[in-house]
Amino acid sequence: MTRHRRLIQQVRTLGRYPSDEEAERVLTAVLAVLGSQLTGDERCELAATLPERARAVFASQIPLPKPVAAPAFVEAVARVLNTSLTAARWDASSVLAALASLGGERLTDRLLARLPRSYALLFGRADLTATAAA
Template sequence: MQWNELVARIREHGRYTTDAESKQVARLVLSALGGHLSDDVRERVAEQLPATAAESLRYQLPATKPLTGPEFVDTVARRLQDATSATARWDVSSVLAVLAEVCGDDLTDQVIADLPPGYALLFGRAELLSVA
């Protein structure tokens, strides 16, 4: 897959009006995600992506604090101009749903397992809760 193909899929999924908007959202979400994945999982995901996207994911310092899904969305909202929690959730979900398609079920399961609770829905997956 080429960078322009990934951008086109994100643009279609997120219903963005321009490639520039899709590129900005893709880079921002992937860079934010990169800091929250273990080295091994991050590298396996990066191998599935075009070089430009892989760089956004790979070259991040590890997060100092694990973030739940909603906290992650709020972090992205602060980085996007004029974003609200609702629009940031849309942006994050648009990128992560396409990432799930690109990575396939097994790797996506590994990514979700590598993250704190609250990310599955952002990848377009149901999140099962265990009840004690």
């Protein structure tokens, strides 16, 4: 099984999608939106971990000067997939959790440090920063 197929299978399992085609459609959409959010070393390191087809989608996006907050990210995913915000949140979380698994804990920590704090839940992590500061 190719690396790309394994990633699709992981997204399909996490998102409980009915087919590989649906999982790949969601993966492509989320990677396209994520590609507009990341810059610097983290962008390069994530791209290096992705299978070639996924890397091409991610790397072809021009990054924004500053990443948007998670709700705006989810809205962008909803627009690309032409779906509801609830479905887009599920889709984004399914893909980002798969990417967290693929990239490992260290890269995920670095990605979350680069993105607005509100992304932690989308990556399948609790956002304990506010609790720790209290």
